[in-house]
Amino acid sequence: MRKILWLIFLLLHVVGVFAQGADNIKQAAEQGDALSQAKLASLYILGRDGLEKDEKSAAIWMEKAANQGLVDAQVVMAAMYDRGLGVVSDRDKATHWYEKAAAKGHATSLAILGKNEVPQGSVQFNYQAMRLSAAKTIPSEYAKKFLTTK
Template identity: 40%
Template sequence: YELAGQAGLDNAYSELGRMYRLGYGVHQDHKKAIEYFTKGAQSGNPQCNFMLGVYCSSGLGNDEREPDQKKAFKHFQKAAVKGMAEAQYNVGLRFLKGHGVEANSFNAAEFFRMAAVQGFQLAQVNLAGMYSEGRGVKSDLDEARAWLEKAA
């Protein structure tokens, strides 16, 4: 995998990061996982950006063990703009709750919608709730029902 990563296959860095994160075939090492996810992210791999966001939001793998929500948001957003539904959902949650970014219901709804149209169930449920409550979108119970039916 290391040679594949050096040859430009950014998925190899994602796989190496996953192996070190979970301890598959290697001794579990979060710092090493972050190192590989960083290499993959620099190559444009959205899964690597997503995993860096997970690490930043939890604080796992850094010496202080302090979460960095602003940095996490940036990593999730990089993965989201590349079309990763789980990252889009995560960015939507962060906009909704103001984690690492100023709360913005309109932006939350937009990112939930991006993930929802890809079939990401949690985004569909959240988008339905926003239509039901009129948060970030015009209140529309028919639209809320439609998204809940898609999620079911």
């Protein structure tokens, strides 16, 4: 019985620590910290730390971070617009965000837009297929990356 009580206490403590983490991130995001905005969006994308998956909230917070110039947030917004994840699907807006990130040298964005240098004699590349594939994986993969960034 003592072990069960100890396990319950430990579990409640861990849940409390995660919830406090989300609260701290939300507070910093509300104060305008771009990385915290991206982290909060990531929690909504993944449905972590006591927050349920909420694509609309994720898009709102990620766009705030993207508007502040956070390059990876710009890429996530592009993918979200390509997929219609939390926003109305809009290829022009997606391209706009990829172009902003590409202007800062973001390699994936350059590749998606077909603006990377292709070695002479290389096999022709299907940029449309790459863009569709990227739009499926970028939000969750970048969300995980944001959450491990200090």
